[in-house]
Amino acid sequence: MASNKNLVPEAKAAMDQFKMQAASEVGVNLAQGYNGDITARQAGSVGGQMVKKMIEKYENDIKGSK
Numbered sequence: 001m002a003s004n005k006n007l008v009p010e011a012k013a014a015m016d017q018f019k020m021q022a023a024s025e026v027g028v029n030l031a032q033g034y035n036g037d038i039t040a041r042q043a044g045s046v047g048g049q050m051v052k053k054m055i056e057k058y059e060n061d062i063k064g065s066k
Contacts, residue, residue: 022049 006012016032023030026045028038035043 018053019046019050022046022053025049 006015020030023046026049028042028046030038030046
């Protein structure tokens, strides 16, 4: 069962900022709070950008630790 709860509740503000930054990078205008009016394509673009950035950071972290 999926959950929208953060594993680390203290990170909520940072995750919200990360989501807004990713949305801006792909040209999706998000409002603070409810965004149920965006299309599935827009939501997918934001999520995809977030995953791309997380993978990029992980790869850089690995490269930096070697």
